[in-house]
Amino acid sequence: MPPSGNRSTPVIKDVAQLAGVSVPTVSRYLNGTAKVSTEKREKIAQAIKLLDYKPSFVARALANKVMDSVTMLTSLSTYWATTEVNSGAEHAARDHGFLFGVTSLDGISDDEIESTINRVLSANPAGLIISESDELVIQLLHQIPKDIPLVLIGGSRGDAPYQVIPSEREGGRVITEYLFGLGHRNVVHVHRREGPNNNTRTLGWRDAMTDAGIQAMEAYQVGTDLSESVELGRKLAQDEDLTAIFAGNDETAISLIKGLRDEGVRVPEDVSVAGYNDQIFAKMWDPALTSYSQNFVELGRQAFEMLYAQIEAKRSGEEPPEPECRVVEGELIVRDSTAAPGRRG
Template sequence: MPRNAQRSTPVIKDVAKLAGVSAPTVSRYLNGTAKVNEEKRERIAQAIKLLGYKPSVVARALANKEMDSVMVFATNSGTFSTNMTSIGVENGARERNYLFNVTTLSEDRMDEVRPTVQMALGANPAGVVVYEYDHAGAEALRYIPDDIPLVIVGGNAGEGRYQVINSEREGGHLMTRYLLGLGHRTVYHVGRPQGPSDNTRTNGWRDAMAEAGIAAPPVIEVSATDLSESVEAGRRIAGFDDATAVFAGNDETAIAVIKGLREAGKRVPEDVSVVGFDNRTFGPLWTPPLTSYSQNFVETGERAFSMLYEQIQARRGGQEPPKSRLETVRGEFVERGSALPFAG
């Protein structure tokens, strides 16, 4: 049999024939551009499953005048929180047969944010997700046209019509309150510089200190990428007479601080209790096992795509957009062995 005598990849006409409907009906089902009755939807879905049909992204783009894709704008795309959030967005996109793209922005090149956003939007994505964890993300929002479906991840609560945030401030408050509850008279905080949002771990630390009537010591700011600064912070803290507890802005920082404390002759947790944030997989393996705060960044990304997809479908169907909403993904306190009650 000649190679072109049979088609190895099913096309939309094959689905229509098997389902007993027209090709335009299958197209409407796939694009969500018009209602298809339930009986036909079931037949089409079954035909797609039996044939193993995968819609052509390019063909659907021509029909919709936009690609079946989602564009994510992110800074520091290699960091744990950003990377895991993107995995969540990609999971949601894959389930809906959408392409997933990430455009990286730079805090060090703010003058490039506008042309970078405009170039990425030239690919005609169906919707956009912006991680507003820092100033570059906030700047990017200025150049997203109003008619493009958009979800903000992070930022100040209520800042966008559609927004998903993590319980950053709540988590910082909880970790600090935990240390104070162990009887420590003050809590030092080592963390990276804050972005434009007030929903930060550092602000949660400040909240807990203020509630306890304790004057918060100055924040010890360290680089997000150079852990030697966190080791040095640990050495410095070892020289403070009142330093018996430290809340680190993430688990990597916590472990580096512990290294610095030990190099300066301090025992952890006997002399200084240290807790982290993010509950990385290496935390339980450290000595001592690290007490931390677990955040589900993957769920954050999945929720962001779901919220975006609702907007896209409403737009393509000529319907009113979904009601504005803010969703918060709660974290979880994980107690291990890196903190002890204050010995006095």
């Protein structure tokens, strides 16, 4: 609340007057951009407290040519992982005193994308976080001026100088190796269409298969229509050699389980089925699903921290930080849908 008598919210001039100093001095005090005598420091501090003065973001942004804000460019705005990524980044931004903007790129035509991005840039954000979803977003990287700090979430290693990615490929490997460790001789993989990047679960599965000396194996691909996966489960039930399935996501996993059961195959007694993502229902399922959990909130947080380092370096005229592709590790969650091979093995 501004003190009574003062009509609107206080500005730097009010502080200067009350403290008996000039406006630039208050500015220097605020930003630590030059020494201010102890005496004046105290007076200014008092005045600020008294008036409950908050510097204007926009005036600052205009003078500095850059706003204390970052914006997240995203598609798939309602995808559950996006939520967590955004939340992690937003909290970190907030804690550093940065405003956090979100602009989605889904649902607009290709030629509107450029103007949307220009609009975002015209707000002078200090940096951008781009969260990858498809090829389009990667292309978009090239449309962004090189001098604006940027970090890419996801994508292939090397798509951008500053990048943070979830341990997707590692996750695929871990879950497959876990199944091998249980004693299974082979792990069948079922997945949906994956992006063209080099950090996928399927590649991780293949890594583990190769290490295990199994090369020829093909993965099954399914669509998002779950009945297709149920159908596949029924079909796979016929394969007497099958003992372990790594499904690329939890929904596919439970659908496969349904299909297997339809044919009298028990999970995990006859066939182990692991999912991926550790979605909310994974632990509630019967049997509770073994899965792989990514820490998307942390992914968002690290993306902001990485961006912040660039922003600070730029601001203080230092060398930019070393380019880096940070990977945020997920975690294997073992539950009841996987076990050592039974009669089939």
